[in-house]
Amino acid sequence: MTQKMRLALLSAALAGLCPVCQAAAVSLTVQAGRPGAEINPAMWGIFFEDINFGADGGLYAELIKNRGFEFPDPMMGWTKISPSLAKGQLFIRDEDPFDPANAKYLRIRSEGTAHFGVSNEGFRGIGVREGETYDFRRRSGVWRGSRR
DSSP states (O other): OOHHHHHHHHHHHHHHHTTTTTTSOOOOOOOTTSOOSOOOTTOOSOOOOOOTTIIIIISSOOOSTTTTSOSSSTTTTEEEEOOTTOOEEEEEEOSSOSBTTBOOEEEEEEOSSSOOEEEEOBTTBOOOOTTOOOOOOOOOOOOOSSOO
16 A cells, blocks of 8 residues: 555545544644555455344345345245145246346245245344335236146
């Protein structure tokens, strides 16, 4: 990192503190001829810390974990609901998707009249608040016979 880059970073950091230190005058002396510790030139890039699922559910109002079945384990976040009398199968499919931008989907094949389906764990639960409005969309159809 060049001295010019160090000064730019230091200036940016100090600019962020200005609202905190408005009450007192600050004096800063930069000794450009006395560099500090050497920094490995291979150290560069961006660091993003995913705190409390900020990358998944904190940056926008995402409530459903792995809604597109795109995680390495496509059923991660999903649990089969199959009470004692319920029978059926779950399939993650990508043939003939409803939307090419979201190619994977879940096909639920229920074999009988007992309730059979899935539940999503959300991000440490699904935080639904009284008085809020939520949009829920799904595409579904009923197939009878041998279609798999």
